[in-house]
Structures are given as structure tokens and as C-alpha cells.
Amino acid sequence: MKIIGDFHIHGRYAQACSKKTTLEDLERNACIKGLHILGTGDAQHPLWHKEITSKLTEDENGILWSKTKFPFIWQTEISLMYSQGGRGRRIHHVVLFPNGEVVKQFIDALLKKGRIDYDGRPIFGMNSIEFLDMLRSISTDIEVIPGHAWTSFFGILGSKSGFDSVEECFQERAKYIHAIESGAMNWRISSLDKYNIVSFSDPHSSHPWRLGREATIFDLKELTYKNILQAIRTGIGIKGTIETPPEYGKYHFDGHRACGVMMAPAESRKLNKQCPKCKQEMTIGVEYRVEQLADRPVGYVKPNAPFFHSLIPLHELLGSVYNIKLMTSKKLTALYQQLIGKFGTEYNVLLEAPQPALAQVVDPAVVQVILKNRAKDLKLQPGYDGVYGTILLDQADKALKKQKALTDF
Ligand SMILES: [Zn+2]
Ligand SMILES: [Zn+2]
Numbered sequence: 401m402k403i404i405g406d407f408h409i410h411g412r413y414a415q416a417c418s419k420k421t422t423l424e425d426l427e428r429n430a431c432i433k434g435l436h437i438l439g440t441g442d443a444q445h446p447l448w449h450k451e452i453t454s455k456l457t458e459d460e461n462g463i464l465w466s467k468t469k470f471p472f473i474w475q476t477e478i479s480l481m482y483s484q485g486g487r488g489r490r491i492h493h494v495v496l497f498p499n500g501e502v503v504k505q506f507i508d509a510l511l512k513k514g515r516i517d518y519d520g521r522p523i524f525g526m527n528s529i530e531f532l533d534m535l536r537s538i539s540t541d542i543e544v545i546p547g548h549a550w551t552s553f554f555g556i557l558g559s560k561s562g563f564d565s566v567e568e569c570f571q572e573r574a575k576y577i578h579a580i581e582s583g584a585m586n587w588r589i590s591s592l593d594k595y596n597i598v599s600f601s602d603p604h605s606s607h608p609w610r611l612g613r614e615a616t617i618f619d620l621k622e623l624t625y626k627n628i629l630q631a632i633r634t635g636i637g638i639k640g641t642i643e644t645p646p647e648y649g650k651y652h653f654d655g656h657r658a659c660g661v662m663m664a665p666a667e668s669r670k671l672n673k674q675c676p677k678c679k680q681e682m683t684i685g686v687e688y689r690v691e692q693l694a695d696r697p698v699g700y701v702k703p704n705a706p707f708f709h710s711l712i713p714l715h716e717l718l719g720s721v722y723n724i725k726l727m728t729s730k731k732l733t734a735l736y737q738q739l740i741g742k743f744g745t746e747y748n749v750l751l752e753a754p755q756p757a758l759a760q761v762v763d764p765a766v767v768q769v770i771l772k773n774r775a776k777d778l779k780l781q782p783g784y785d786g787v788y789g790t791i792l793l794d795q796a797d798k799a800l801k802k803q804k805a806l807t808d809f
Contacts, residue, residue, distance in 0.1 A: 418604060427466055437473065444522070445517070480525075491555070498626075528569050565693075584597070596634075597641060599708075609727050616641050618637055618639060651686055658678075721793070755767060
């Protein structure tokens, strides 16, 4: 059975996250999105843990069920800050647990090392090897997945405080790492071939344009923690991933937001990373880092790799057509609900809905953008130095947009 899962979630006690998120919100929006299962997020946080155990019922297979029969698995993210190889390291790890009993032991172990009540994503001073050893001494069914592996600041391969390989970080324990949270850019680095690719959203709110923004598609015989673990560890049972296009991210190209300078890695390498305007070092993006570590050419496709969908969330597509930045606007909400009403879930709209059926519900410009998104055919202005990438509509889409604007309220 096809199961789309998002196993990097945060609740309302994690810093920089919405203070309103509840398990009910997460479930409701997961269903709208087309997700079949979620991680609980922040499993060790005292108040969130209490909410999980009071609202969800755990079965003998390690699946937690809501009252309305939506499944979750125990999950958290831990931030490690330490020094290794003469450099300061800040690495985030996503952790999955086989059951609540193991989570209790994990909480006891963490409490011996520090506090867990101030943030759903708490920080510890131990290194990644000590962390892995601590978890494996509790249960070998706990899975550690380096989170958002390429992000400059907290990724295991990030430019600021990461490593050049998984092995450099975990050394001989790297054999216990089976998957990394990343994307198709991994194909360019042959040393990453042995790690399965999973994608999750790390949402800071439960909004459908955040939750399930990235996700992993599994093919499982039965929904059990063991089967999910097996798929992540062997890759058999991972059908594919849903990712946002890398250019769409906030740190894709290099540049300076304040100077209005943005460039591709090839150009910034020529300039020795120096900003042509202020002469300071530019903020170096993910693409530069991939180029630095890559031993395969641009566009390399790994043979027999699971399929990846490259998708921009529906709200953001609609926003680009009607030039609306506010994702909660009445107009976007109404259009979104119309599409979900007709096709059931957002993933159905983005991936499955046939053109004639879409054309019955929305403007031709919207149909065009949905189909281009599906075909990985949208033109994007790359993000840089904290500025998100943007969708560049072509002339035909723009004309339709102008025409529509006259009749808009
Ligand atoms: Zn993180
Ligand atoms: Zn500058």
C-alpha cells in the first residue's frame, strides 16, 4: 500500500514555530495535503509528550492512532553543538522511535545530559557519535537521520558547520546511518550513494503550504514501525520523494541580500566569494556546497533511484498567478478549497488531476502553472542569502493574469 509520510514535524513548543499547533491541526491539514502518516515531532518535550500520550493510542506495532484513526510515529529532532576537527559543529538529527517505552528511556538519558523543557528541539553538547551510541544502547530500533543535510547552518554537509561526508561526522559508526534527509542533489556525490534519500518538511506551523511541503512515498505491506524502519534502512519500500525545487530554497545561490547581489557558484568562485558591492564575503548557498563536494557532472541521474517529484505547494502556485503574497488571503483560501473539494487532496491536485477536470474548476493560467509544476517545467528565480526563490511566469501566463486582474475584486 502506498503511504506518504512526513517524519520531521514540530509541535508548538519548538522555538521559531507557531505557538498554536495541535495534534488535531496537524492531522486535519495532513489529510487535506494527502499525507497518510506523520511523525509526532518533539517526542521528549514534557508538555508535548503529555499531549501525545493523552490524545493518541499506541498499538503493538508502534503506531499511534488519533481518535479519528489517523496514524503517527514517535519522532523528534535534536540539535548537537560540539567541536570536532578544530571546527565548531552544529548538526540537527531527526530521530524515530519504535515505541513509547523507548521514548521514556530516551527522555531519562537526555535528562542526565541537560534540559529538555525549553525547546522542542533542544541543544546538547555531545557529538554525533556519542549521541548515536547513547541511542543504540537504549534500542537498536531507534533510527537517526541527519536532518536537512545541505542547509548551511545546521546540516551535516552544510557549508558553515558541517562535514564533507557522513563518514567524517560519524566515523566507524557511519554504518548505522542509512538515510539522510536531503534530495536528488545527492546523486552528484558518489560517496552518498549508499545512503537512502528521504524528504520531510520540518514545518514551523501546520499550514498546508508548510506541512508535507516535502515528504517520502513508501510502499508498505502493512503500516508498522518495523516496516517503515526496514524501508528507510534498506531503501526497498521507498517509492520516491516529494521535494521542493532546490532553486526555490532560501539559500540556493550565493550573494548579499542587503547589496542586492545574487550569483551562481561559478561566478562567485571567480570573485573568490567576495561581494562586488561591499567587498565582504558573500553568503554561500547550497549549490556552491554541492559543487564543492560533487564528483559527478551537473544533471547526473542516478540509475534505478526512486522517482522524485519536484513540487511547489499549491497555495504558492495560486499566489504567483494572482500576485498575492498573503497565503491566508480570502481569495487563495477560496480557490484552494474549491480544488480540494473537487480532487480530495492537494497532492491529487498537484500530481494526478487531469487537465480537462482542472479547467472546469480554475482559470487557464492556474491550470498551466499546475501542469508545469508537475512536469518540473516552471522557471524559477533562485533564492539567495535568506531570500526565497520565486516563480517566473512566462508571457502567456502573465497575459492571462492581466486580463483576469480587470475582473478581479
Ligand atoms: Zn533542524
Ligand atoms: Zn555585499
